[in-house]
Amino acid sequence: MIQDKNLLDNLVLTEEADLLLDAGFINKEQRAIIRKELPSFKIQRNILVRLAFFLLGAFLYLSICGVITLIGISGENTFFKICCYLFAGVGVLGAEYLISQKYYRHGLDDAFILGILLNIGCGIVFTTDAYDIMLIPAVTVAIVSFLTYYRYLHLLSMLVFCMACAAVLFFGMIELQYGEQVLPFVTMLVAAGFYFFTKKRISSLTKKYFYNGLLLANSFCLIVFYLSCNYLVVRELSIELLGYEMRDKEIPLWYFFYFMTFTVPVFYLYQALKTKDRIMLWISFLAIAFSIYTVRVYHSVLPIEVALTLGGLVLFAIAWFSIQKLKNKETGLTFKPDRINNSNAFLNAETLIVASSFGLKPEVKTDSPMEFGGGGFSGGGSEGSF
DSSP states (O other): SSOHHHHHHHHHHHHHHHHHHHTTSOOOOHHHHHHHSSSSBBBOOOOHHHHHHHHHHHHHHHHHHHHHHHHGHHHHHHHHHHHHHHHHHHHHHHHHHHHHHTTTSSSSSHHHHHHHHHHHHHHHHHHHHHSOOHHHHHHHHHHHHHHHHHHOHHHHHHHHHHHHHHHHHHHHHHHHTTTEEEEEEHHHHHHHHHHHHHHHHHHHHOOOOOOOHHHHHHHHHHHHHHHHHHHHHHHHHHHHHOOOOOOOOOOOHHHHHHHHHHHHHHHHHHHHHTTTTTHHHHHHHHHHHHHHHHHHOOOOOHHHHHHHHHHHHHHHHHHHHHHHHHHTOOOOSSSSSOOOOOOOHHHHHEEEEHHHTTTOOEEEEEEESSSOOOOOOSSSSOOOOS
């Protein structure tokens, strides 16, 4: 990992300070002092500004690649076989330079790092003629994206890694005999296994700057698990991969997939409320909506405008009654805003921020050159001698 670990630790502290500010435990002046005392990266916290810098970085990247193309275009076929790798090299050099200048989550670095992944993937496709067999590019992109995540701690690279791993599983199962028939079940098992693996890694994590990447992978596993057992996804993939003509027929084990289509989102919702997991809660809402859409695709009862109106009224009623029920609760499931997302994070941040702000040093226990003791009463320790 090329990133400065001290700056990463400082970034964790400043982000926790932002949480404390939102929760009302500190004010803006105290947060400003914390940021001043803790040097950090050149970072853009505003998503719109970061997007603008990303577009600027992409324009710079394309300009450099354009100059290289003008120089090497005389090579004709030879140049076009290696141009993507040359462009990926430009991305590596640009990313290394920006990271050395303390750019992190800025937008400029995003453009060059994503350019590495895009050009490596395109280069593998063009040079190996892997248009029909997409397993090789998927494996390559998975490896490169993991390396870029680990070296640059780039969160979007982790997302690319997760998507590439899903593609590796998909194309790998297609290449196997009878792989298409068992693809949904294998995908469910793999997604569940990686979910519990990442969950365990998060619980035992000591380096906090890896937390967001593991959390992204953990959430991605939830989405893949649901999609692998959704009736619409399984049916349409069966038609595409196996060539079934099932206009009036049902897929094998259709009742199982219908059951999973509705029980998995409900289980996500229950588990999210039980563990107060906000990300799982949003995933459960999206899964419930997609389950309703799945039913409407094959069993349309009402016109779409009537169904949307009734659905909106039902959701409004549920939201209104839930707010009325929960708005006065102080503990447990409540409508009141969180003062802090994680009490442990608050405790850690409070100690570290105070120490960083005021220059306090941890107390060091030293041995005293004098020996005390020997008193027969309540700690006097006097026996006529030192």
